[in-house]
Structures are given as C-alpha cells and as structure tokens.
Amino acid sequence: MFLSHPPQAIQPTCYTVNFLPRSSSKPPSYSVAFYNHSTTSAAGAKISNNHLIQSLCKEGNLKQALRLLSQEPSPPSQQTYELLILCCGRRSSLPDALRVHRHILDNGSDQDPFLATKLIGMYSDLGSVDYARKVFDKTRKRTIYVWNALFRALTLAGHGEEVLGLYWKMNRIGVESDRFTYTYVLKACVTSECTADHLAKGKEIHAHLTRRGYNSHVYIMTTLLDMYARFGCVDYASNVFNGMPVRNVVSWSAMIACYAKNGKAFEALKTFREMMTETEDSSPNSVTMVSVLQACASLAALEQGRLIHGYILRRGLDSILPVISALVTMYGRCGRLEVGQRVFDRMRERDVVSWNSLISSYGVHGYGRKAIEIFEEMLANGASPTPVTFVSVLGACSHEGLVEEGKRLFESMSRDHGIKPQVEHYACMVDLLGRANRLEEAAKMVQDMRTEPGPKVWGSLLGSCRIHGNVELAERASKRLFALEPKNAGNYVLLADIYAEAQMWNKVKKVKKLLEYRGLQKLPGRCWMEVGRKMYSFVSVDEFNPLMEQIHALLVKLAEDMKEKGYIPQTKGVLYDLETEEKERIVLGHSEKLALAFGLTNTAKGEPIRITKNLRLCEDCHLFTKFISKFMEKEILVRDVNRFHRFKNGVCSCGDYW
Secondary structure, three states: OOOOOOEEEEEEEEEEOOOOOOOOOOOOEEEEEEEEOOOOOOOOOOOHHHHHHHHHHHHHOOHHHHHHHHHOOOOOHHHHHHHHHHHHHHOOOHHHHHHHHHHHHHHHOOOOOHHHHHHHHHHHHHOOOOHHHHHHHHOOOOHHHHHHHHHHHHHHHOOOHHHHHHHHHHHHHOOOOHHHHHHHHHHHHHOOOHHHHHHHHHHHHHHHHHHOOOOOOOOHHHHHHHHHHHHHOHHHEEEHHHHHOOOOOOHHHHHHHHHHHHHOOHHHHHHHHHHHHHOOOOOOOOOHHHHHHHHHHHHOOOHHHHHHHHHHHHOOOOOOOHHHHHHHHHHHOOOOOHHHHHHHOOOOHHHHHHHHHHHHHHHOOOOHHHHHHHHHHHHHHHOOOOOHHHHHHHHHHHHHHHHHHHHHHHHHHHHHHHOOOHHEEEEEEEHHHHOOOOOHHHHHHHHHHOOOHHHHHHHHHHHHHHHHOOHHHHHHHHHHHHHHHHHHHHHOOOOOOOOHHOHHHHHHHHHHHHHHHHHHHOOEEEEEEEOOOOEEEEEEOOOOOOOOHHHHHHHHHHHHHHHHOOOOOOOOOOOOOHHHHHHHHHHHHOHHHHHHHHHHHHHOOOOOEEEEEEOOOOOOHHHHHHHHHHHHOOOOEEEEEOEEEEEEEEEEEEOOOO
C-alpha cells in the first residue's frame, strides 16, 4: 500500500487504520501512509487514493473512506464508487449514502448505468424507495440492469402495481427482458392484493416468458408456480410444476406448499413422497418440512406427522423455529395437545409464531381459559403480540363462550398494543357474541364498523343465525353475502338450512332455484382418517367406495341399537320436505358416520378414532357419535372446520357448544 517516491517530493499525511483480526479482542493499530489532495509526484502529477479507499471499504471503515474521498483530487474509479455504495448499504447509513451519491453527481458519474444500478439497490436496502425512483428517473441510459434494479426495489417495498406498469412501458420502448426481470414482475403480481386483474397480468407475463424461451428456467418457473399458488390456482401451478424439465428443492417445496395451503393436503403428502423417492440431490429443507407438517395437521395424520418428526430430528432441523412451531401446531391439530405442549416446553428460544401456535392449539380444542393464560404468559416473557395472536386468542374465547374476556382482549388491542383491529378480529368478535346468543349486540358491532365488514364478518353473523335459528337477521346477512360472494354456494346452503329448520319450505325451494340458476353446487361433506399410516377419504353417499355396502349395513345396525338406548335422529337440517324415515336415511349417509363405521372395524381396542371433516359437524352426527362413544366404549376425536370434538363416555368436550 506504500508508493515509492523520492523522499523530498512528498509529505505524507499519516492516518491510523485498524485492520481487525476476527479472533482478537484488542486489534493492533497500523500506520498507513496515504496522500492528501495536495500530494504530487516528482513530476507534479496528483496521486489517486482509489486503492486505499477500496481497502478501507472492504474493511468496513466507511467514515475514514469518506474522509479520504473528500480529499481525492480526481474522480474515483467505478470500482471505488461501487465499494463505497456497497459499504453504505451494509452499514445502513442513509446520510453517508446521500454523501456518496452527491459526490457521484458532482463528478458527473451519475449517468453511468452501472453506478445507477448500484445506487438504486443501495437505496432499496436502506428502505428509501423514493430515492431509488429519483435515481431511475434521472438516468437517461437505462439498461435492463437499471430497470431490474428498480423492479426489485419496488417489489420489495410492496409497490407491485407500479412494477407492472413500468414493465409494460419497458416492453413498449423495446427493452428486452432477462430472467431477473421475469422473476421480479411475477413477484410483483402478488405483492399487492391478489385480484383477478393481477392474475390476468400474471398469465400474460407467463405467455411472454414462454414465447421468449424462458419456460425451462428453473428459477423463473418456480416463481411462476408460486404466483399461481398464491392466487389459489392449484391446477395452473401443478401444470407448471409437471412441465419443468429440471426441479430443485425450491421447486418441490413451492409445489408442496401450494397444495398444503390450498386444501390439497393429500396431494401435498403425495408430492413429498415423490420428492423423497425420485430425487437424490433435492433433500427437503426447513421450508419443505413446514409445509409437510401443515398437510399432516390438515388431515390429522398423526402417524405421518410422527414419521416427519423423526426425519426432522435425524436431519438436525429441530433447532429451526418455524419447524418447531409447525410441530406444535401439527400435534395440536392431530389431537395430541399434550405432545405439542412438550415440544413447546423444550424449545430453547421462542418467537411470537411459537406462542401463536400453542395458543391456537388450545383454542381449537375449546380451552379458552388456558389460551388466555398462555397469552398472558407470552406477554410476561416480553413477546409482543401480532394481529395473528389476537385472532387465535379471540377464537379460543369464542369456542368456550368467554364473552367478557374476549371483549376485554379486543379492547386491549389498540389501547395496550397499538394494533388496529382488522376484519378478521371483528369476525372473531361477531362469532363470539353470536354463539353466545347475543345476536343484537353482534349485529350492532357489524353496523358500527368503520370499514366494509366483508364476507368473513357477515359469514360469522350468518353462522350464528344458523345456530340460534334467527331468520330475520339471517336474511339481512345473506343479502350482503350474496352481493359480496355471489359464487360461494356455502352461503346459500346455510340460509336454506335456516329456512329448513324453521320449516319454511317455500323459501328453501327459492334458495335452491337460485343455486341452480347461478350454476352452483353444495360442497359435499368429506372426512378423512388415518389407519395404519394410510389415509382414507369418505364422501357423503359415496357410490364408488367398494366398502360402502358393508359400512352402510353396519351403520343401519348401529342406528337401530342406539335408538333402543335413546338416540333420536336429528333431521331438521335436511333440505327436503320428506317423510321422517327418508330423512333419517339421508343423515345416516353423512361422511363422518361412514368414517366412524370404518374406524370401528379397523382400529384396535383402546385405540382412539381420529376423523377430520371439511364442514361443521351436524347435530345428528354429533349426537350419534356421543352414543357410540358411550356404548362402544371408544374414544373418538372429530375435528370439524371450527374446532375439535373429543367424545368419551357419551360426553363431548365442546359441551354441546359449537
């Protein structure tokens, strides 16, 4: 770093620079000679300090590098500016970044596309997207790298709409996209609210990249797959995945996550098995395992989950917080709450997601008071709640009917934690009040909302009307739901259920005609259960199941036996004005009864039956299962769309409050 010059020609300024050995707590100081702006060689030429500035930047000595920069007699090199920019980003120093930028402007280097690209990236890393825009706007020669830098900055800042607008502009002026462009603009489609318009633009980008031959690039296609997954377009995502000539662990993980998050848990586990058997160089990572555990939780596939837990331990992934939090949730959703608690207790460190997982697990089992206790323990341990925390704890209050406690927690959100209640929180409160038969209070809360309640809130109100048979309020709620979600068949069926219970058959027929007119079909009831590490699926009135005749025969016999012991079929929810015997035949074909009969014949004595259902458990299935648990001496766990029901000795853990 020393330059050889005749001693008489130079008077060096000496600075002390600490080169920090990583292993030393007291690093030695070294005197480094460099030359200030007045330094000249023997021939009178000024000396550049580019190399020393670069060395200082590499060592992280930004302040000293900037002092030297201010004394630099000639414009620094492109590499020097690049290192200064990178150092500003690493040090998270916006004032220093602006100082370097000003120096670039003063030296006339601001039109260098390479430096413009670096400046945009620096401002993005510093969270100053407005400065990034200004750099882009003032750059006259915009290479694809300059465009990509701004696309990245805007996408990370959540300005997806702006990215898409600039992308179309770039295409119009003839700038050719590269693989990074497509990655950023596809991500931009889902950074804003996922609307039909954004999906259409995503499909158009898909067409662009296909025409330009990028449909075999693994990173672009994985991003495309993820975009379709976030829009819930599982078939599109699956087609992209199946058409990929090369897949990596990110591709496999994205497809598994797509299935797990879009109600295709069976397919998620199947894809995971394919990943394990068909690939040698794509070992599952922590992201993969979180999605697989979510799939196990969705199906209450306890044995599958245990196998995955063993794999996690063997791979040493049990120290990764998202994985352990997913394990807590999985055991809770599979009915083994005590195991989930043990996993949580053994965690060396916990984040808010870990606490949320445990609170949610107790909530879905109906233990509202315990969920509140854990929430308070979380606060005592210094963890700050998130909006998700309050969704979990308010849901737990709803399942146990803790109205006053729920109201207190709701009020504490903004008062104590600075969290503005969102639509999801209002939906929880409406559900809490509605289940407790405080429907007028629930309706007033909806009326007093400052924002549009949306489908979740109105859906909670309609569900409460279904529980308590309030026809007038149900009609008000359904009118809003039909306008907000005209294609959601569940809302029509729920209203028809309410009319049927009130024996208003003419109105039931009108709702059915409306369903038919709009080309909608009721979502069929479906149940899953795990037996011998295999998953079985049951659909109401499943004519394609070869075991159906045997199962139906067993159900008929069980129903007759239970009637002798006091069981009276609950048929008021049948949407047909039929004879009682015919209604009983219909409810006997419900998917949970089919799964229950299968479980009785395929599980060992003393082994619990675990069933997962995609809809709310109906009154008749709930009563039927209580009788079976008592007279067949069998513990039965049923998880419906709302909560867990643990049947034992003729009693359900929900206390008939669900």
